[in-house]
Amino acid sequence: MRIAILGGDGFVGWPTALHLSELGHDIHIIDNLSRRRIDTELGVQSLTPMDSIQERCRIWHDETGRRIHFHLLDLAAEYERLKQWLAEQRPDAVIHFAEQRAAPYSMKTDRHKVYTVDNNTSATHNLLAALVETGIDAHLVHLGTMGVYGYSSVGAPIPEGYLDVQIDTPGGPRPQQILYPTRPGSVYHMTKSLDQIMFQFYAQNDGLRITDLHQGIVWGTHTDQTRRHEQLINRFDYDGDYGTVLNRFLIQAAIGHPLTVHGTGGQTRAFIHIQDSVRCIELALADAPKAGERVRIFNQMTETHRIRDLAEMVARLTGARIAWLPNPRKEAEENDLIVKNDQFLALGLQPTTLAEGLLSEVVDVARKYAHRIDRARVPAVSAWTRDLAKRIEHDPEGKRLRSVS
Amino acid sequence: MRIAILGGDGFVGWPTALHLSELGHDIHIIDNLSRRRIDTELGVQSLTPMDSIQERCRIWHDETGRRIHFHLLDLAAEYERLKQWLAEQRPDAVIHFAEQRAAPYSMKTDRHKVYTVDNNTSATHNLLAALVETGIDAHLVHLGTMGVYGYSSVGAPIPEGYLDVQIDTPGGPRPQQILYPTRPGSVYHMTKSLDQIMFQFYAQNDGLRITDLHQGIVWGTHTDQTRRHEQLINRFDYDGDYGTVLNRFLIQAAIGHPLTVHGTGGQTRAFIHIQDSVRCIELALADAPKAGERVRIFNQMTETHRIRDLAEMVARLTGARIAWLPNPRKEAEENDLIVKNDQFLALGLQPTTLAEGLLSEVVDVARKYAHRIDRARVPAVSAWTRDLAKRIEHDPEGKRLRSVS
Numbered sequence: 001m002r003i004a005i006l007g008g009d010g011f012v013g014w015p016t017a018l019h020l021s022e023l024g025h026d027i028h029i030i031d032n033l034s035r036r037r038i039d040t041e042l043g044v045q046s047l048t049p050m051d052s053i054q055e056r057c058r059i060w061h062d063e064t065g066r067r068i069h070f071h072l073l074d075l076a077a078e079y080e081r082l083k084q085w086l087a088e089q090r091p092d093a094v095i096h097f098a099e100q101r102a103a104p105y106s107m108k109t110d111r112h113k114v115y116t117v118d119n120n121t122s123a124t125h126n127l128l129a130a131l132v133e134t135g136i137d138a139h140l141v142h143l144g145t146m147g148v149y150g151y152s153s154v155g156a157p158i159p160e161g162y163l164d165v166q167i168d169t170p171g172g173p174r175p176q177q178i179l180y181p182t183r184p185g186s187v188y189h190m191t192k193s194l195d196q197i198m199f200q201f202y203a204q205n206d207g208l209r210i211t212d213l214h215q216g217i218v219w220g221t222h223t224d225q226t227r228r229h230e231q232l233i234n235r236f237d238y239d240g241d242y243g244t245v246l247n248r249f250l251i252q253a254a255i256g257h258p259l260t261v262h263g264t265g266g267q268t269r270a271f272i273h274i275q276d277s278v279r280c281i282e283l284a285l286a287d288a289p290k291a292g293e294r295v296r297i298f299n300q301m302t303e304t305h306r307i308r309d310l311a312e313m314v315a316r317l318t319g320a321r322i323a324w325l326p327n328p329r330k331e332a333e334e335n336d337l338i339v340k341n342d343q344f345l346a347l348g349l350q351p352t353t354l355a356e357g358l359l360s361e362v363v364d365v366a367r368k369y370a371h372r373i374d375r376a377r378v379p380a381v382s383a384w385t386r387d388l389a390k391r392i393e394h395d396p397e398g399k400r401l402r403s404v405s
Numbered sequence: 406m407r408i409a410i411l412g413g414d415g416f417v418g419w420p421t422a423l424h425l426s427e428l429g430h431d432i433h434i435i436d437n438l439s440r441r442r443i444d445t446e447l448g449v450q451s452l453t454p455m456d457s458i459q460e461r462c463r464i465w466h467d468e469t470g471r472r473i474h475f476h477l478l479d480l481a482a483e484y485e486r487l488k489q490w491l492a493e494q495r496p497d498a499v500i501h502f503a504e505q506r507a508a509p510y511s512m513k514t515d516r517h518k519v520y521t522v523d524n525n526t527s528a529t530h531n532l533l534a535a536l537v538e539t540g541i542d543a544h545l546v547h548l549g550t551m552g553v554y555g556y557s558s559v560g561a562p563i564p565e566g567y568l569d570v571q572i573d574t575p576g577g578p579r580p581q582q583i584l585y586p587t588r589p590g591s592v593y594h595m596t597k598s599l600d601q602i603m604f605q606f607y608a609q610n611d612g613l614r615i616t617d618l619h620q621g622i623v624w625g626t627h628t629d630q631t632r633r634h635e636q637l638i639n640r641f642d643y644d645g646d647y648g649t650v651l652n653r654f655l656i657q658a659a660i661g662h663p664l665t666v667h668g669t670g671g672q673t674r675a676f677i678h679i680q681d682s683v684r685c686i687e688l689a690l691a692d693a694p695k696a697g698e699r700v701r702i703f704n705q706m707t708e709t710h711r712i713r714d715l716a717e718m719v720a721r722l723t724g725a726r727i728a729w730l731p732n733p734r735k736e737a738e739e740n741d742l743i744v745k746n747d748q749f750l751a752l753g754l755q756p757t758t759l760a761e762g763l764l765s766e767v768v769d770v771a772r773k774y775a776h777r778i779d780r781a782r783v784p785a786v787s788a789w790t791r792d793l794a795k796r797i798e799h800d801p802e803g804k805r806l807r808s809v810s
Contacts, residue, residue, distance in 0.1 A: 079515075079519055083515070110484075110488070110534045110535065110537065110538040113530070113534045114484055114527075114530065114531060114534055117526065117527070117530045117603075118523075118526075118527055118530075121522065121523075121526045121599070122519075122522070122523055125518070125519065125522045125523075126519060129515045129518045129519055130515065132515065132791070133515040135791065154572050154574070154579065154581060155572065155574040155575075155576065155579050156572060156573065156574040156575065156579075163572065164572075164573050165570035165571060165572055165573075165583075166570060166571040166573075166578060167559050167560065167561060167568065167569075167570055168561065168569050168570075168571075169559070169560040169561040170560075170561065171560065173571060174559065174560050174561075176559060178570075178583075178586040179586060181583040181584060181586075182602060183605075183609075184602070184606055185610075187606070190602060190603065190606045193602045194526070194599045194602055194603075197587060197589070197595060197598045197599055197602065198522075198595065198599075200588075201589055201592070201595045204588075205590075205735055205789060205790060206790055206791075330610055384610060385610060385611055386537070386540065386611075
């Protein structure tokens with residue numbers, strides 16, 4: 001298959017490109033390299049030394065004889081070029097990773113909120129409009145987030161995208177399956193909720209064939225392909241905006257800093273290893289809906305953990321202590337989370353668990369590159385509201401640290 | 406109150422500005438005049454001769470001694486100027502009409518789809534981000550559409566924004582009230598569904614006080630204020646993109662053309678007179694939610710009719726015949742529609758019905774300005790999908806007309 005990977009220079013995009021190239025597909029990365037521009041803006045860099053996309057593609061060719069093509073194109077800003085590219089290349093599938101994907105970055109300032117909404121909404125809608133206009137019957141696979149569900153449970157396991165409800169009617173209760181009522185917790189997550197509505201419309205009105213992957217927090221650095229050469233390595237973000245909670249713990253342990261837990265650590269989140277993530281995309285690609293079918297939605301996660309349990313897991317492996325900080329996010333301090341992922345398990349996914357993969361992250365990644373860590377960049381600094389920003393700033397017990405255990 | 410009216414040069418915005426000015430409020434219209442630019446693009450004009458916004462404001466001052474201020478500002482493109490304006494003027498309320506509002510225009514070409522999504526999404530989100538950033542506790546009243554509900558009934562009357570459902574849980578069914586599952590029927594309607602998600606997020610995260618008005622199809626031209634001077638008259642759109650179905654019938658009757666019904670005419674839609682619309686906005690303004698409350702949603706409509714019944718009503722008044730054409734929209738040929746509007750009735754709204762107001766539209770507007778009608782502009786030409794466009798184009802019975810009765 002000819003596969004366009006939009007955002008193929010990013011954290012999940014790049015190992016997906018390698019994985020699908022190894023399977024023999026004709027891979028075209030489209031990217032505006034905005035993630036590298038944001039690194040420059042924030043003055044941060046990946047823990048792992050990361051080459052240019054052009055150089056990475058060259059190394060992959062040297063190693064395997066396979067070509068990955070790279071096209072510099074801004075999906076959100078260059079609609080006409082996108083349309084022209086699709087009309088010329090006519091891909092069989094399009095994988096859409098090309099959105100700003102950090103919740104803290106999306107909450108940093110009003111400028112970051114506006115950028116995230118404008119960029120993500122235009123990117124997704126431009127793609128949908130261009131697919132209709134060019135008449136290409138490509139399967140569109142989109143990377144969404146578990147965060148569209150929100151974390152306030154309805155008292156039942158979170159289903160895969162659609163919720164069974166009974167509606168009260170004059171003739172008695174009537175069963176219906178609806179898109180799960182969305183409750184995004186940040187501007188970033190909100191844009192993925194907007195995406196869902198656009199997918200629903202274009203699947204219904206134009207028969208576009210769309211799969212939306214509601215992904216948990218991705219952890220892990222290496223896949224079978226990124227291991228093949230030092231210069232194929234994936235990015236590893238540990239800064240307060242793009243580093244997810246597990247990466248922060250790993251880095252803190254590697255430099256002898258206490259693991260920083262925000263609030264009670266009772267927040268339960270869903271996780272998936274990067275190797276499983278690229279495998280899920282392969283499985284989803286092969287299981288395309290037909291034209292006229294509703295959007296197919298998978299929960300792309302393999303296990304759930306409370307944040308404080310994760311911290312304890314990393315502490316046990318490394319001997320690190322745990323520090324308790326105020327929570328800059330507006331969210332429930334404690335939540336349960338039971339998530340269905342039956343569809344991927346039925347398609348043959350065999351999960352890598354944190355319990356078995358975490359040690360290799362500590363040794364092969366965090367300790368190996370510890371000399372590259374910029375300590376000042378580790379704390380999470382974006383507050384979700386003006387009130388929370390003030391409360392953290394005026395904390396008389398010290399700006400950030402509340403206690404260490 | 407100081408009230409900002411975004412989109413105050415438009416069809417509902419202008420009479421709202423007059424109505425609220427007459428009530429003694431300090432009115433500031435913010436508009437980029439995009440609706441006039443679109444008239445120029447399409448080569449059409451309002452049936453009623455419409456002066457510049459500056460001239461209209463001058464006449465209003467001459468007539469009443471009251472000032473309406475006008476600021477040329479593009480809400481979607483000029484975030485920083487918007488923020489600065491809000492910070493300086495600190496309005497008590499903001500009424501947001503500033504979106505591209507024609508479904509057929511939004512479906513014209515891919516360029517129009519992209520414009521509608523980019524413009525409407527950025528306009529709404531810029532406003533929300535700027536309200537948070539400036540810390541202004543203004544009541545935001547937004548003009549939405551009944552179209553977010555979709556027209557496929559769940560078997561019960563459409564409630565005002567929120568639907569009571571039972572969710573199946575392991576412990577038995579559990580009642581919950583959710584945002585009505587959206588099913589927009591055009592790119593334009595879809596942008597109002599996106600707005601809903603953004604309102605929900607900003608009300609929850611930042612305590613913004615928001616009222617969303619799900620409005621039906623507005624008919625009628627005059628309000629008590631627009632009648633006061635020929636140059637205060639409201640716009641009357643009759644072209645295939647911006648003219649709603651009732652206006653099209655009125656114009657067709659005035660020029661002796663058969664009334665064109667698309668499909669079976671069994672589509673049921675909700676209607677409201679422009680005088681009731683501005684009164685509803687006054688009522689909604691006074692009934693603001695508190696910070697932390699969920700978005701308040703009203704159904705802003707007063708009656709429902711099938712399209713063929715409307716055609717027959719106009720035919721009876723004018724003697725016009727009815728022509729049956731293929732339907733360029735992707736929609737159900739027949740639908741029922743029962744809509745709750747208890748909230749506005751409880752607040753004191755006394756509806757103007759089509760049965761009592763239609764004759765004055767025929768005589769005072771359609772016939773009076775019939776000499777200004779451009780016959781070529783009356784047909785609806787935007788097809789909802791490529792298949793529908795082809796089917797209509799290749800109709801061997803003649804491109805548009807199927808039968809006349």
